[in-house]
Amino acid sequence: LRSLGQVPAQSGKAQTVWVSAKESPQTAPALLDSGTQIILEGFSPLTSHFGIAATDVTVSIRQIRDIASPDLPIVWESEESVLRSQLSDAWQVRAKERWNSAPVLAIRNFARGSMLWTATPIGQSGYERYPFLPQALIAAGLKGQVRGTGLWAFFDAGFRQRADLAYLVAHWKLAGIGAIHVTSWQFDGTGQARAEWLAKLIALCHESLIQVYAWVELPHVSERFWIDHPECRERTASGMEASLDWRRLTNLVNPGCSSLAETSVMSLLRSFDWDGVNLGELYFESLEGHQNPARFTPFNDDVRAEYRQLHCRDPLEDLKGEGLATLLEYRANLAARLQTDWLSKLETIRREKPGLDIVLTHIDDRFDTRMRDALGADAARLLRGTEGQGTGFLIEDPATVWHLRPSRYREIRKRYEGLTQEPGRLSIDLNIVDRYQDVYPTRRQTGAELAQLVHEASANFNQVALYFEYSLRPVDLPILGLAAARVASWQQHDGVVDVKLTGPARLLWPGAAWVNGILWPLTDGESLLLPEGQWHIEGASEMPSTRIRDLNVRLEALTQDDGGYTIHFDSRSNGTILVESTLGIERVAVGRGKGSYRIIVKPLPAGAASNSAQLLLQR
Numbered sequence: 001l002r003s004l005g006q007v008p009a010q011s012g013k014a015q016t017v018w019v020s021a022k023e024s025p026q027t028a029p030a031l032l033d034s035g036t037q038i039i040l041e042g043f044s045p046l047t048s049h050f051g052i053a054a055t056d057v058t059v060s061i062r063q064i065r066d067i068a069s070p071d072l073p074i075v076w077e078s079e080e081s082v083l084r085s086q087l088s089d090a091w092q093v094r095a096k097e098r099w100n101s102a103p104v105l106a107i108r109n110f111a112r113g114s115m116l117w118t119a120t121p122i123g124q125s126g127y128e129r130y131p132f133l134p135q136a137l138i139a140a141g142l143k144g145q146v147r148g149t150g151l152w153a154f155f156d157a158g159f160r161q162r163a164d165l166a167y168l169v170a171h172w173k174l175a176g177i178g179a180i181h182v183t184s185w186q187f188d189g190t191g192q193a194r195a196e197w198l199a200k201l202i203a204l205c206h207e208s209l210i211q212v213y214a215w216v217e218l219p220h221v222s223e224r225f226w227i228d229h230p231e232c233r234e235r236t237a238s239g240m241e242a243s244l245d246w247r248r249l250t251n252l253v254n255p256g257c258s259s260l261a262e263t264s265v266m267s268l269l270r271s272f273d274w275d276g277v278n279l280g281e282l283y284f285e286s287l288e289g290h291q292n293p294a295r296f297t298p299f300n301d302d303v304r305a306e307y308r309q310l311h312c313r314d315p316l317e318d319l320k321g322e323g324l325a326t327l328l329e330y331r332a333n334l335a336a337r338l339q340t341d342w343l344s345k346l347e348t349i350r351r352e353k354p355g356l357d358i359v360l361t362h363i364d365d366r367f368d369t370r371m372r373d374a375l376g377a378d379a380a381r382l383l384r385g386t387e388g389q390g391t392g393f394l395i396e397d398p399a400t401v402w403h404l405r406p407s408r409y410r411e412i413r414k415r416y417e418g419l420t421q422e423p424g425r426l427s428i429d430l431n432i433v434d435r436y437q438d439v440y441p442t443r444r445q446t447g448a449e450l451a452q453l454v455h456e457a458s459a460n461f462n463q464v465a466l467y468f469e470y471s472l473r474p475v476d477l478p479i480l481g482l483a484a485a486r487v488a489s490w491q492q493h494d495g496v497v498d499v500k501l502t503g504p505a506r507l508l509w510p511g512a513a514w515v516n517g518i519l520w521p522l523t524d525g526e527s528l529l530l531p532e533g534q535w536h537i538e539g540a541s542e543m544p545s546t547r548i549r550d551l552n553v554r555l556e557a558l559t560q561d562d563g564g565y566t567i568h569f570d571s572r573s574n575g576t577i578l579v580e581s582t583l584g585i586e587r588v589a590v591g592r593g594k595g596s597y598r599i600i601v602k603p604l605p606a607g608a609a610s611n612s613a614q615l616l617l618q619r
Contacts, residue, residue: 003455025049032113051088063098068132127448148484152465176481188222232257237293276357289374331376355574359392366415403437427463454483512540
């Protein structure tokens with residue numbers, strides 16, 4: 001429930017309650033009349049009273065099928081035996097045992113409140129048996145009023161060539177995705193039709209105030225580059241060309257090849273209206289490290305010659321010998337050298353485009369310390385080397401820990417806080433993909449597990465990225481914003497809301513509102529944009545004459561005086577504020593960095609319509 005923005009009520013009524021089987025049936029009607037959702041487990045006089053009876057037939061449950069995703073295998077770690085239930089027609093069964101169709105999860109809606117029932121206890125983590133509990137709660141009337149708005153998502157264009165781009169962008173917006181990182185290498189030297197497709201995608205995103213980053217995956221440049229420049233192909237320790245998984249690795253140590261790669265990448269960055277660039281995973285292969293020579297890089301001729309000059313022996317001699325530590329240290333140093341070099345190249349683009357954000361995606365090697373030797377990745381060194389440069393640092397969750405609980409993000413945050421004087425630039429990348437470990441109940445994170453992952457990550461990092469957009473199940477999109485919201489406390493009584501937020505969010509609120517005594521200008525008529533803080537919200541009779549409908553910068557504060565409002569923000573890249581007044585809607589461009597905008601409303605000169613106003617915007 002916390003992962004869906006629901007927090008324990010400090011006083012008054014709670015929206016959702018778990019009712020013990022020992023409770024009398026007489027306690028439920030008052031809760032239902034107040035609009036409460038009641039969660040029930042197993043069998044009791046209470047469930048019997050509301051139309052769920054236990055038969056004398058015992059059923060074993062290990063696999064279930066849920067209507068939220070009926071084709072998805074859902075397997076419990078251990079089998080559970082329960083009495084088969086019989087439900088009245090008032091109940092909607094949402095999940096059944098896969099083979100004997102015994103009901104295991106159901107909801108019932110009443111005039112005001114609702115009930116959710118499970119045949120067994122939900123479990124310690126909340127997702128190990130019924131992954132689609134969030135979807136069931138929403139179907140039973142759960143109203144999540146607070147949504148996070150700034151998620152990032154990686155976008156693999158190869159999976160979406162036939163998709164309706166306007167449809168995709170609209171769904172990203174509803175899910176709280178504020179930026180997408182596009183596989184830029186798929187447009188290297190592309191034809192006109194493909195270039196127009198990318199330009200259209202960027203334009204549609206910008207129209208919806210979604211920012212677009214070029215996702216660069218060096219030492220992979222592109223498939224075209226690999227074909228056109230066979231002399232630049234990286235080699236593994238086994239002597240094979242380094243075509244590993246989907247990446248075709250390039251020898252960036254060779255000056256000629258590095259120059260060709262630079263020309264390709266920089267041309268792409270200059271050719272489209274990017275908001276930022278993500279330099280991702282610029283180190284080596286593989287997760288298995290030196291134990292798998294067929295995937296272990298780099299062993300091109302240039303690297304081997306440089307290593308021989310430094311250490312008077314071929315690196316292959318150190319691969320399984322006493323010099324292994326020397327080889328691994330060399331790889332880490334080389335990775336750092338390449339990262340520094342390419343960051344310098346990207347800074348030349350930022351001089352041309354001052355609003356461009358630069359982000360590094362880097363595998364975690366502090367929580368899973370094996371990654372430094374396996375990949376040559378050294379987060380501490382890279383963080384020190386980029387201090388004060390305005391470079392974001394996106395920590396990638398390595399595949400080796402994908403099976404661990406969502407609480408791992410608290411520990412990952414602790415491991416990195418002392419490595420930088422700018423902890424605000426630390427972000428986290430969640431890999432939402434099929435896992436290779438034995439995991440339950442689903443191979444890929446979904447439903448309640450996904451909600452908890454996003455919630456824990458958002459609680460510990462200001463920026464959360466999801467890899468990748470295509471792997472997210474459509475049924476999960478409505479819960480992403482709920483999970484990303486950072487709600488510390490919530491009280492609602494007689495139409496008045498008191499909420500404490502630990503990060504900016506969008507609060508669903510139809511019409512105008514007074515917020516902490518201010519006629520709130522950050523509204524589109526259906527929701528309020530709120531910064532971090534404690535807020536007292538109540539209805540207002542009319543909208544302010546000038547208001548901010550939307551923005552894609554981080555809202556930090558709003559102040560008011562007799563002349564108008566001042567909005568304080570922080571923007572990683574060039575951003576947009578969407579302003580509505582009696583003159584219409586205006587898109588206001590804002591620059592990268594911290595800033596504020598002053599909104600002043602003054603009467604127009606004599607002769608203008610009486611309900612008109614003049615909008616002045618001051619930096």
